[in-house]
Amino acid sequence: MIKFQTVSYVKLAQGFNPNVEHESSLRRVQRFFAEFSFDPLIFTRLIYSLLPDEPPYMLSMDRTNWKFGKTDINILMLSVCYKGVAIPLIWKLLPKRGNSNAKERKEVLDTYIRFFGTKDIKAFMADREFIGEEWFEDLIRQKIPFYIRIRNNMMVHRHGKSPIKAFWLFNNIKTGSYKHCDKLYYLGKNLVYLSGAKSFNKATGKVEFTIVASFNQHDQAMINYKERWQIETMFRAMKSSGFNLEDTHLTDLERIAKLLAVVAIAFVWAYLAGIDKHVNIKAIKVKKHGRRAYSFFKYGLIRIANALINPINNSDLDKCYKLLSCT
Numbered sequence: 001m002i003k004f005q006t007v008s009y010v011k012l013a014q015g016f017n018p019n020v021e022h023e024s025s026l027r028r029v030q031r032f033f034a035e036f037s038f039d040p041l042i043f044t045r046l047i048y049s050l051l052p053d054e055p056p057y058m059l060s061m062d063r064t065n066w067k068f069g070k071t072d073i074n075i076l077m078l079s080v081c082y083k084g085v086a087i088p089l090i091w092k093l094l095p096k097r098g099n100s101n102a103k104e105r106k107e108v109l110d111t112y113i114r115f116f117g118t119k120d121i122k123a124f125m126a127d128r129e130f131i132g133e134e135w136f137e138d139l140i141r142q143k144i145p146f147y148i149r150i151r152n153n154m155m156v157h158r159h160g161k162s163p164i165k166a167f168w169l170f171n172n173i174k175t176g177s178y179k180h181c182d183k184l185y186y187l188g189k190n191l192v193y194l195s196g197a198k199s200f201n202k203a204t205g206k207v208e209f210t211i212v213a214s215f216n217q218h219d220q221a222m223i224n225y226k227e228r229w230q231i232e233t234m235f236r237a238m239k240s241s242g243f244n245l246e247d248t249h250l251t252d253l254e255r256i257a258k259l260l261a262v263v264a265i266a267f268v269w270a271y272l273a274g275i276d277k278h279v280n281i282k283a284i285k286v287k288k289h290g291r292r293a294y295s296f297f298k299y300g301l302i303r304i305a306n307a308l309i310n311p312i313n314n315s316d317l318d319k320c321y322k323l324l325s326c327t
Helices: 009-013 021-037 040-050 102-116 131-141 218-238 253-280 296-309 315-322
Strands: 057-068 071-080 087-093 123-128 146-150 178-180 186-187 190-201 206-214
Touching: 009 021, 021 253, 040 087, 040 102, 040 253, 057 102, 057 218, 071 102, 071 218, 071 253, 087 123, 087 218, 087 253, 102 123, 102 131, 123 218, 131 146, 131 190, 146 218, 178 218, 190 218, 206 218, 218 253, 253 296, 253 315, 296 315
Parallel strands: 057 123, 123 146
Antiparallel strands: 057 071, 071 087, 146 206, 178 190, 186 190, 190 206
């Protein structure tokens, strides 16, 4: 998968023994995903043990979806944010199209809490899809420090005051600035802190607001919420800039879940290999605009792929393998 940077069965089979017919190799790949069974939480524990930092972690939840034929492939993902690219940790295949509901989100987050506890959560970030009275109530009850963007037109109110649309709290601030409301507001039946930023979208010619609801540390709300974008970078890495996840022709949710587990391990391996090379072998070049030429993920992906393509007398391949050890 790393060598060919795709999940296509046909292309993966090309990486097997060249002395074996391609059709035989293809059937091996097909049988693996059709017949091999494992508990996906084993992969969660493995990935957690390989994380390049110590808890507590900043978590981000989001969803990605695409359509193959008439089948909707809809993945709800919880990830750990770390230096620009989130790391996939727990996922759930949704047997439907469209947004997740509170029960589905709770199932994913509760899996993390069951294994690692709430003390391992420094912050939880999510976008406007991940709102709802029941969902917020559960996060508050478990004292999870969340930073979730809400819709601009959601109604909020202070105790004894008339409800107003959320964006009116930030309408009077200057464009390009932000504001934290020091007092709690009711969002439905839940009390939350609200923080907001005002910006101008040149493409649409309109003023826009980013409004974040939080449980505590509201003065850090905008800073912490910005970390959420790392999960979008992760999805892009899994798709167009990494393993071309959408190349799969799988429609069976159980098999897709297995594929995701393998992709997640490959992703973490590439990430660790990139960090290791940057720190111990050759630092990633910084371009004139101040950003690195490669992400840690891409840097490691290229490193491992080159080592696999040229395995003879390549000592770097053994170093890459050792990075997967969590002992």
